[in-house]
Amino acid sequence: MDTATDSAAPGSSGTGIAPPPPPESAAAEPATAVAEPAPAVAEPAPVVAKANSPVGGNSGQLMMKAQQSMPGKMREERAAERLRMQLRAVLITEKNGVQKKSHGKTIDISSTGVSVVIANNLCVPQTGTVFIMADQGDETHPAVIIEAQCRLIVSVLSSGQGGFRLSLAFTKLLRDGPDILKKLLKDKR
DSSP states (O other), X not given: OOHHHHHSOTTOOXXXXXXXXXXOOTTSOOOOOOOOOOOOOOOOOOEEEEOOOTTOTTTTEEEEEEOSSSTTOEEEEESSOXXXXXXXXXXXXXXXXXXXXXXXXXXXXXXXXXXXXXXXXXXXXXXXXXXXXXEOOXXXXXXXXXXXXXXXXEEEEEGGGXXXXXXXXXXXXXXXXXXXXXXXXXXXX
């Protein structure tokens, strides 16, 4: 006989591990659960991000507010109307003294910024210059190009659009950019 097993307490295995408690009998009184009220949740405060505007003032302000009917979802409210149009675009960025050129197309455009889809991802925030071909031109007139300094605000993979969707805020429209953009937006409405 094993002395460890003989000297063990009744009901134990002799391994030093206590046996599981016996199952509750059906005659035992049922436990009553007391539900505690859920803690109050504060409503999210509006998140505001300001983008510089080429015309000054608050026209470049981008506001994001939480929708009351859909907690956790965000909706964008922009100071300037966006118009959906696909135009050729080139974005030039610089990192460590090396310029990088990214070709793409616009998704929408406003007086304060543009949304562009390109093949490669870019780190944000950073600045760059965007060239938007407002009119390709032909043998009777030259191409019309909007040139703008911009700030990259968002870069997100958009497989449905075939690349990375960038949100660019115009910081300065160059050359005839303000006039060209104003005419483009007016003609497309």
